[in-house]
Every structure is written in structure tokens, then in C-alpha cells.
Amino acid sequence: MMNETYQEMKKRHEKEMESFPMEFAFSNDQLQKALNNLGATKNEVVAVGAGSIIRKKDKGDLINLLKRHDDELNEAMKNETFADKALRYELANHEYIISGDPSEALDVLGLSLEEVQQSPVLSQAL
DSSP states (O other), X not given: OTTOOHXXXXXXXXXXXXXXXXXXXXXXXXXXXXXXXXXXXXXXEEEEETTEEEEGGGHHHHHHHHHHHHHHHHHHTTSHHHHHHHHHHHHHHTTHHHHXXXXXXXXXXXXXXXXXXXXXXXXXXX
């Protein structure tokens, strides 16, 4: 979305993820509740990491959602102002001023230090 700030994009992406039909289960009781919430049986769900499950039929939708989020962020990061504000936000959020290590902030943005160094926009922002 054009003219969207990094924080606005981040909030929108979080809201979209929160509304996706996904449940979390760390015990058999929680699994049964999750299955009930999804309206599915054990054979109709798949684990997608960190204790989360989705219906198998929704797997493609989740992949498409995550890819769209990545594509939107990658496209927005081509804008110097957006990239600058995104990097500043994540560097502050990951205590770069203390550690001097930008790797955690870059990871959140889906970037490597090499990618940043190769991009005039990103290297200027960093």
C-alpha cells in the first residue's frame, strides 16, 4: 500500500495474521480445543511451527499471505524514506545502540548485511 509507513504496514500484517484461521496447542486438551475452533479433525490439520496448526486446506492461503507480506515489505524497502524509518525502528527495537550488531533488526526486515551493503538505498538508510 502506497504511502503506508513501516509501522502501519507492520500493524496491518499483524492484524491479517491474527485473523487467519490458526490455533495454538501445547497439550492434548489445547489440541482438542484448537480442533474444535477450526472445525477440523486431527487428519485435517497441519502443524506450521511454534505450536500452531491450520487446516490443511488453508495451507496455500497461508503461504500466499506470507509471500504477499514479504513482497510488500521488499517493494516498500526500495523507497529510501520507508527503508530509513523501518531500519531505525527495528534497530531501536533490537537495541542496536547497545549491541552495535544490526543482524537481529535486519533479520526482521528479511535482509542480510550483504544485501544492505549492495543496495545504495539500504546502505544509506543504515
